[in-house]
Amino acid sequence: MRHDHLIGAKQLSRTDIESVLDRAAEFDADPTAFADTRPDTLLALCFFEPSTRTKMSFDAAIKRLGGSATDMGSVDSSSVTKGESLADTMRVVAGYADGIVLRHPSEGAARLAAEFVDVPVINAGDGAGQHPSQTLLDLYTIRENAGLDDLRIGVMGDLKYGRTVHSLAGALTNFDARMHFISPESLALPRNVRFDLHESGAVVKEHTDLDAVLDELDVLYVTRIQRERFPDESEYRAVAGEYRIDADVLADARDELTVMHPLPRVDEIAPDIDDTDHARYFEQAHNGVPVRMALLDSML
Amino acid sequence: MTDTELRVSKIRDGTVIDHVPGGTALHVLAVLGIDGSGDEEISLGMNVPSDRLGRKDILKIEDRELSADEVDVLSLIAPRASINIVREYEVSEKSRVSRPDEVIGVLSCPNVSCITTGEEPVDSAFDVLDDGVRCRYCDTIVRDDVASLIEST
Ligand SMILES: [Zn+2]
Numbered sequence: 001m002r003h004d005h006l007i008g009a010k011q012l013s014r015t016d017i018e019s020v021l022d023r024a025a026e027f028d029a030d031p032t033a034f035a036d037t038r039p040d041t042l043l044a045l046c047f048f049e050p051s052t053r054t055k056m057s058f059d060a061a062i063k064r065l066g067g068s069a070t071d072m073g074s075v076d077s078s079s080v081t082k083g084e085s086l087a088d089t090m091r092v093v094a095g096y097a098d099g100i101v102l103r104h105p106s107e108g109a110a111r112l113a114a115e116f117v118d119v120p121v122i123n124a125g126d127g128a129g130q131h132p133s134q135t136l137l138d139l140y141t142i143r144e145n146a147g148l149d150d151l152r153i154g155v156m157g158d159l160k161y162g163r164t165v166h167s168l169a170g171a172l173t174n175f176d177a178r179m180h181f182i183s184p185e186s187l188a189l190p191r192n193v194r195f196d197l198h199e200s201g202a203v204v205k206e207h208t209d210l211d212a213v214l215d216e217l218d219v220l221y222v223t224r225i226q227r228e229r230f231p232d233e234s235e236y237r238a239v240a241g242e243y244r245i246d247a248d249v250l251a252d253a254r255d256e257l258t259v260m261h262p263l264p265r266v267d268e269i270a271p272d273i274d275d276t277d278h279a280r281y282f283e284q285a286h287n288g289v290p291v292r293m294a295l296l297d298s299m300l
Numbered sequence: 301m302t303d304t305e306l307r308v309s310k311i312r313d314g315t316v317i318d319h320v321p322g323g324t325a326l327h328v329l330a331v332l333g334i335d336g337s338g339d340e341e342i343s344l345g346m347n348v349p350s351d352r353l354g355r356k357d358i359l360k361i362e363d364r365e366l367s368a369d370e371v372d373v374l375s376l377i378a379p380r381a382s383i384n385i386v387r388e389y390e391v392s393e394k395s396r397v398s399r400p401d402e403v404i405g406v407l408s409c410p411n412v413s414c415i416t417t418g419e420e421p422v423d424s425a426f427d428v429l430d431d432g433v434r435c436r437y438c439d440t441i442v443r444d445d446v447a448s449l450i451e452s453t
Pocket of ligand 1: 410414415
């Protein structure tokens with residue numbers, strides 16, 4: 001992959017994706033065998049929003065490659081609270097490190113950061129925008145379990161604000177994937193994601209009900225519906241309850257169905273699915289390290 | 301001279317912007333940074349009957365020619381507008397607006413959590429689509445009411 005920055009999934013070609021996933025498979029086979037790969041590389045982790053797993057997995061990935069990470073710390077303790085612009089913060093950090101991993105609550109933050117620095121910027125989530133490194137590990141998990149061609153995938157939950165959904169949808173246009181999007185109407189895909197899917201000629205269907213498509217899916221990608229998206233508790237409960245799955249719901253699914261979730265989950269996937277062959281979300285989370293090793297190795 | 305043109309007075313030197321969608325002339329003035337506080341002489345016809353548009357607005361602005369940037373933004377809110385430059389009471393140049401590929405620093409993003417709406421040292425940037433504009437930072441697409449995004453200066 002030859003990009004200066006990773007901002008959104010739209011910039012990824014099929015070749016880009018496959019080369020990262022192939023390299024990730026090498027790392028996955030023996031993650032401890034590559035400590036000589038990036039011995040002098042320092043990665044800056046700039047998380048303006050709380051994160052545990054994304055930050056930890058980037059940290060683990062650069063260390064597995066023999067490099068090191070420096071962490072901006074929490075936003076409360078940084079100069080951001082003193083009103084410094086993101087552009088200034090990024091220019092300073094770029095002077096310390098060989099690459100920047102950025103999570104920020106505002107859409108477009110990574111794109112802006114990339115304009116001000118000459119080290120690679122990786123978007124680790126920009127508000128309700130994009131989360132492309134998550135998408136690479138999602139694709140890795142899909143490839144391992146269901147294959148990326150002739151794929152029938154359902155994506156369910158908060159499709160409007162879900163950045164993992166936006167990036168995944170964009171990246172899947174590179175493959176022969178039939179995409180089903182399942183959500184309450186108020187949380188359906190945003191206009192820009194729908195626009196790009198349409199432009200790409202992807203086969204896309206939108207539903208409000210999982211039953212309509214469950215029995216044909218190879219993969220069901222579940223995301224959390226957040227309380228703050230609804231005006232009141234009772235409306236939230238009523239809607240969210242419709243998009244929860246448990247072993248009973250999956251009784252109608254194909255035996256080979258792979259269930260994924262970017263985690264953390266709350267209760268949208270019942271624990272009684274965890275021990276079934278459908279559950280792949282912990283494996284998916286595990287894949288974050290080898291996939292981010294491959295991503296860092298290709299960009300830094 | 302047609303009946304429509306008679307409704308607003310002739311100008312000696314300046315610009316006539318015709319075939320603006322009915323009711324949007326004030327947005328056009330906003331694009332041009334005209335709010336009446338300067339000394340520009342302006343004649344407006346609003347919601348006059350038009351064969352092409354049903355209702356159209358027409359603006360006549362004395363002693364003013366439009367910049368390329370102004371024409372670009374005008375094209376977003378009045379894609380069928382024609383621009384006539386008048387010198388000594390005669391139309392000396394006639395042109396149609398054409399849509400640019402991008403608009404930089406003129407529109408503000410309607411997405412409140414877009415990074416460009418904060419205190420960052422960047423101009424807003426929109427790509428122009430067939431039927432709207434798209435923020436280059438947050439990807440928000442605006443189709444209707446692009447005029448409402450014009451930054452007040
Ligand atoms: Zn924006």
